[in-house]
Amino acid sequence: MSDIRFRDLTADDIDPIRALYTTYRPAGVKLDRLRAEHATCPGVVVMAGERLVGFAYCYSFAPDIYELANIFVHRDFRDAGLGRTLLERICERAAPTHNAIVAVNSLKAETTEPKRRPDGLYARGGFDVVLQTPHSTVYAKSLSPAGSDGG
Numbered sequence: 797m798s799d800i801r802f803r804d805l806t807a808d809d810i811d812p813i814r815a816l817y818t819t820y821r822p823a824g825v826k827l828d829r830l831r832a833e834h835a836t837c838p839g840v841v842v843m844a845g846e847r848l849v850g851f852a853y854c855y856s857f858a859p860d861i862y863e864l865a866n867i868f869v870h871r872d873f874r875d876a877g878l879g880r881t882l883l884e885r886i887c888e889r890a891a892p893t894h895n896a897i898v899a900v901n902s903l904k905a906e907t908t909e910p911k912r913r914p915d916g917l918y919a920r921g922g923f924d925v926v927l928q929t930p931h932s933t934v935y936a937k938s939l940s941p942a943g944s945d946g947g
């Protein structure tokens with residue numbers, strides 16, 4: 797894979813994100829909140845040349861916690877470490893102001909391809925499983941320095 801580049805998400809990326817994600821989850825593309833929050837929450841895209849092939853972005857969950865609202869890589873570009881780098885960049889962006897990130901994955905979400913558990917991705921990114929239901933997994937990562945209670 798050549799000409800792969802990561803950069804911060806901007807408002808101009810929202811339509812390409814919608815186009816890419818629609819191929820995977822036609823009913824799940826509700827980006828009004830991204831329009832409202834992209835300027836204040838971490839967001840990263842991955843480009844292959846001029847083409848947007850992956851993204852990750854957060855919403856506010858609590859004053860000191862972000863929710864990883866979505867992370868996605870085009871299927872032709874998977875299993876090459878792009879998801880891992882997106883997650884690392886999101887954590888780097890979040891750490892200066894926030895103490896934690898939570899993420900949820902639901903196997904019940906309707907998608908155009910079979911859902912897989914992204915446990916390896918989150919475990920390598922330093923996330924723990926903090927809640928497991930029959931269909932969903934909630935992952936969390938503390939961004940606080942060891943020993944800090946965040947005040």
Ligand SMILES: CC(C)(COP(=O)(O)OP(=O)(O)OC[C@H]1O[C@@H](n2cnc3c(N)ncnc32)[C@H](O)[C@@H]1OP(=O)(O)O)[C@@H](O)C(=O)NCCC(=O)NCCS
Binds near residue numbers: 899917
């Ligand atoms: C999850 C996803 C972003 C990972 O991107 P990636 O570039 O393939 O990630 P990396 O190469 O850095 O890491 C590979 C890991 O991603 C996860 N993964 C790979 N393909 C996946 C898929 N189709 N669905 C879910 N997770 C997947 C696995 O944990 C894998 O590691 P493992 O094989 O050791 O378990 C990508 O597979 C994807 O967009 N999947 C569909 C959407 C999705 O499930 N998003 C997660 C919502 S919480």
